[in-house]
Amino acid sequence: xxxxxxxxxxxxxxxxxxxxxxxxxxxxxxxxxxxxxxxxxxxxxxxxxxxxxxxxxxxxxxxxxxxxxxxxxxxxxxxxxxxxxxxxxxxxxxxxxxxxxxxxxxxxxxxxxxxxxxxxxxxxxxxxxxxxxxxxxxxxxxxxxxxxxxxxxxxxxxxxxxxxxxxxxxxxxxxxxxxxxxxxxxxxxxxxxxxxxxxxxxxxxxxxxxxxxxxxxxxxxxxxxxxxxxxxxxxxxxxxxxxxxxxxxxxxxxxxxxxxxxxxxxxxxxxxxxxxxxxxxxxxxxxxxxxxxxxxxxxxxxxxxxxxx
Amino acid sequence: xxxxxxxxxxxxxxxxxxxxxxxxxxxxxxxxxxxxxxxxxxxxxxxxxxxxxxxxxxxxxxxxxxxxxxxxxxxxxxxxxxxxxxxxxxxxxxxxxxxxxxxxxxxxxxxxxxxxxxxxxxxxxxxxxxxxxxxxxxxxxxxxxxxxxxxxxxxxxxxxxxxxxxxxxxxxxxxxxxxxxxxxxxxxxxxxxxxxxxxxxxxxxxxxxxxxxxxxxxxxxxxxxxxxxxxxxxxxxxxxxxxxxxxxxxxxxxxxxxxxxxxxxxxxxxxxxxxxxxxxxxxxxxxxxxxxxxxxxxxxxxxxxxxxx
Numbered sequence: 001x002x003x004x005x006x007x008x009x010x011x012x013x014x015x016x017x018x019x020x021x022x023x024x025x026x027x028x029x030x031x032x033x034x035x036x037x038x039x040x041x042x043x044x045x046x047x048x049x050x051x052x053x054x055x056x057x058x059x060x061x062x063x064x065x066x067x068x069x070x071x072x073x074x075x076x077x078x079x080x081x082x083x084x085x086x087x088x089x090x091x092x093x094x095x096x097x098x099x100x101x102x103x104x105x106x107x108x109x110x111x112x113x114x115x116x117x118x119x120x121x122x123x124x125x126x127x128x129x130x131x132x133x134x135x136x137x138x139x140x141x142x143x144x145x146x147x148x149x150x151x152x153x154x155x156x157x158x159x160x161x162x163x164x165x166x167x168x169x170x171x172x173x174x175x176x177x178x179x180x181x182x183x184x185x186x187x188x189x190x191x192x193x194x195x196x197x198x199x200x201x202x203x204x205x206x207x208x209x210x211x212x213x214x215x216x217x218x219x220x221x222x223x224x225x226x227x228x229x230x231x232x233x234x235x236x237x238x239x240x241x242x243x244x245x246x247x248x249x250x251x252x253x254x255x256x257x258x259x260x261x262x263x264x265x266x267x268x269x270x271x272x273x274x275x276x277x278x279x280x281x282x283x284x285x286x287x288x289x290x291x292x293x294x295x296x297x298x299x300x301x302x303x304x305x306x307x308x309x
Numbered sequence: 310x311x312x313x314x315x316x317x318x319x320x321x322x323x324x325x326x327x328x329x330x331x332x333x334x335x336x337x338x339x340x341x342x343x344x345x346x347x348x349x350x351x352x353x354x355x356x357x358x359x360x361x362x363x364x365x366x367x368x369x370x371x372x373x374x375x376x377x378x379x380x381x382x383x384x385x386x387x388x389x390x391x392x393x394x395x396x397x398x399x400x401x402x403x404x405x406x407x408x409x410x411x412x413x414x415x416x417x418x419x420x421x422x423x424x425x426x427x428x429x430x431x432x433x434x435x436x437x438x439x440x441x442x443x444x445x446x447x448x449x450x451x452x453x454x455x456x457x458x459x460x461x462x463x464x465x466x467x468x469x470x471x472x473x474x475x476x477x478x479x480x481x482x483x484x485x486x487x488x489x490x491x492x493x494x495x496x497x498x499x500x501x502x503x504x505x506x507x508x509x510x511x512x513x514x515x516x517x518x519x520x521x522x523x524x525x526x527x528x529x530x531x532x533x534x535x536x537x538x539x540x541x542x543x544x545x546x547x548x549x550x551x552x553x554x555x556x557x558x559x560x561x562x563x564x565x566x567x568x569x570x571x572x573x574x575x576x577x578x579x580x581x582x583x584x585x586x587x588x589x590x591x592x593x594x595x596x597x598x599x600x601x602x603x604x605x606x607x608x609x610x611x612x613x614x615x616x617x618x
Contacts, residue, residue, distance in 0.1 A: 094587045102564055103586060111583040124591075129578065130616050132592055166594075193591050197610075199567050200590035250559040254600055255411055258508050269438065274420040277412060278403045281509035282433075282502050283441055285475075286597040288608070291563055299597070301506075307439050 004211060009035040012063040012188065016151040016161060018144035018180045022069035025182070028216040031084060034065040036138060036190045038207040044093045046114060053095045053110035062153045062162065064140055066186030070214050073183040078220035079143060081174045081185065085211040086136035088117050092124065092192045092206030101201035101292055115204050117192050124193045124204050132193040137168040138210055139189035139203060146179030155296040156246050158224040163298050164203070164290035165227070166194045167242065173228040175220060185214060201292040221267075224260060227300070239305040241268075248295040254286055257301040269308060283307050313520060318344040321372040321497065325460040325470060327453035327489045331378035334491070337525040340393060343374040345447065345499045347516040353402045355423060362404045362419035371462045371471065373449055375495030379523050382492035387529035388452060390483045390494065394520040395445035397426050401433065401501045401515030410510035410601055424513050426501050433502045433513050441502040446477040447519055448498035448512060455488030464605040465555050467533040472607050473512070473599035474536070475503045476551065482537040484529060494523060510601040530576075533569060536609070548614040550577075557604045563595055566610040578617060592616050 011023030026032060038044070041060045044052060073079060096111040098104075116125040117134060124132040142160025145151050156162045160176045168174055176183075187210060194203035224244055231239035243264055245256030258280050265276035280301060289298040320332030335341060347353070350369045353361060382388055405420040407413075425434040426443060433441040451469025454460055465471045469485045477483055485492075496519060503512035533553055540548035552573055554565030567589050574585035589610060598607040 094591055096583055096587060101586075101590075102560075102567060106568075107583060107586055109583070111587065113584070113587060126588070126591065126616075127584070129580070129618060130588065130592070131618050132616055195589065195591060195593040195595070195611075197563065197567075197593070197595035198590055199563070199593070199595070200586050202587075202590060204591050250563075251411075251600065254506065254508070254559075254597060258411060258506075259415075271438070274405055274416060274418070275422070275436070277410075277416055277509050278405060278420065278422060278511075279435070279439065280504065281410075281507055281511060282403055282435065282504060282513050283439070284504040284506070284508070286504070286506035286508070286600065288563060288595040288597060291560065291595065302504075307435075307441055309438060309440050 004031045004033050006033045007035065007065060007068065012037060012065045013186065014060060014063055015153055016145055018148065018184060020067055022067055022182065022184065025069040025071060026214065028070060028072050031211055031213045032068055034187055034210050036065050036188045036208050036210055037063045039189045039205045046091050048112060050110040050112045053097055053112050056097065062140055062189045064153065064186035064188035067144060067184035068214065069182035069184060070216060073178050073216045074181055075146060075178055077178040078217040078222050079176045079178050079183045079185065080215045080217050081141065081176065082213040083168055083170050083172050084213055086170055087209040088119065088136045088192050088206050089208065090117050091115065092117055092204035094204055095202050096200055097202065102199040117206060134192055135166060135169050136190065136192050136208055137166060138187040139164045139191045141168065141174060141187040143176050143178060144180050144184035155293050156298055157296060158246050160225050162189060162293045163225060164194065164198045164293060165298060165300065166196055167227060167229055171230045175222055175226040177222050177224065196287050196289055197291050199291060224256060226260065240302045241305065242300045242302050245299045246296055250297050250299060253297055253299040257286065257299045261301040261303060313340045313342050315342045316374060316377065321346060321374045322495065323369060323372055324462055325454055327457065327493060329376055331491065331493065332375055334378040334380060335523065337379060337381050340520055340522045341377055343496055343519050345374050345497045345517050345519055346372045348498045348514045355400050357421060359419040359421045362406055362421050365406065371449055371498045373462065373495035373497035376453060376493035377523065378491035378493060379525060382487050382525045383490055384455060384487055386487040387526040387531050388485045388487050388492045388494065389524045389526050390450065390485065391522040392477055392479050392481050393522055395479055396518040397428065397445045397501050397515050398517065399426050400424065401426055401513035403513055404511050405509055406511065411508040426515060443501055444475060444478050445499065445501050445517055446475060447496040448473045448500045450477065450483060450496040452485050452487060453489050453493035464602050465607055466605060467555050469534050471498060471602045472534060473503065473507045473602060474607060474609065475505055476536060476538055480539045484531055484535040486531050486533065505596050505598055506600050508600060533565060535569065550612045550614065551609045554608045555605055559606050559608060562606055562608040566595065566608045570610040570612060
């Protein structure tokens, strides 16, 4: 059994930059514990009000913990990140932030809700009326871009980042294309519950400890994030392989997700291109994972594993 | 018990037009059996090849059976259409049609696959390697537009039509805004299996008999299709209420679906607008139902019924 590397809590960044010094170096196959801060970087507290939302300093949002240097990871490899355990706290926040979100023009006023998180019953108490299933996951998880310099933390890219993909719960495996030696994995923006799309721009935002197992995969060639969802993942009984498209145009992101799925069907199951394209049409589901982290959106194509005889 | 009205098989159209004479008149609450033709209008047969796909006459695609005049339905009402039973035949077809589909530019050659439909095992045999769950539904279901004249059959609109929404299987209830007296419901383009998106432009296309129960609802005010998915619908265990957005821009369609869901949360559960917007973000899933029936796409916002205490 491998021990779990504990990454020091004060190792976090507000931008993607492959020149950031690693917080830790690990071997392929090792497990790592990261202490993710909430997306407001503690600017929102349990006793905060809508007034505090209006005052958020955006230069300090979405800190990501890490980076983790994975020995042996080289550009062109894939990094497999298995979500082993997500440990949420006992509260989270959801806000309408002026100027942010799918309906920003129609909701100009700040608004805040503090929810209670109840791990024992696996629920999030959003209101007297609403109890959400607790589905903790990292909204932001990615590796350092190949391109030098500082890159903003808010938009996701093909290197991952702010994917806001609610399916990355315990048991899921995220595959990321490696851009630089050591990959330099970071995560943050942890969410206790979220719908596909994250339409108002925030989920149930909560600081969280995350344990992930990180492995280098030289047998996979991917150009954007992909995900394996096991049959045991809540809400996805058959198990799925997911190919994502990330970019500023939803139609093109859907095309990229579909193209990646066609390649996957060819490489993994030997299905030729025309048949694979038809198969994406009759069997795969398109979902919008996030539509608020401008300028890039994320679309996923979901292949149910059970259709193969 | 109400008897089932059998609509004569030769009553079908290739366009939406509210001046089309009704095939039958029924009372609110009646059930109707419609004999839907396949989307090629029998141009593709069990023994067809890719060559036949290239020769398809598009003026004869997607015939819709009906229309059914529902007594008492008036503009401003909603029409509730419950899918009681879908009876597929024993085969279906899937094609890559030149110039059609999400990746049309990359797949210029026609291609055809005939699948065996096996109702006894509830499967569709797509290939030696792939067996799909049999999930029969009408790809096209809608009412006559309020606007006079002939309207093309291919793009869906807020009156429904070619929604290509795979979730409209047995047990689902589709709500449509009524545009003209009698509503004039028609359906066709029946599918044995499809993924969300229908990315190549065809599903497993199959002629099918459909039994639907049609009711006038004066208590609902909707401006685009909505759907109730019961807990028993396959693949959707918790049960969902779905609000759709239909239009030529995916982002705007997602906005429309979200706005409709916010209204629904207010009307049905008394949730005020800001909180409802936040709730769509933490609990509702955006899915792309179709992305090929140019110029209009369909996005659905899925509310799980079980979150309400």
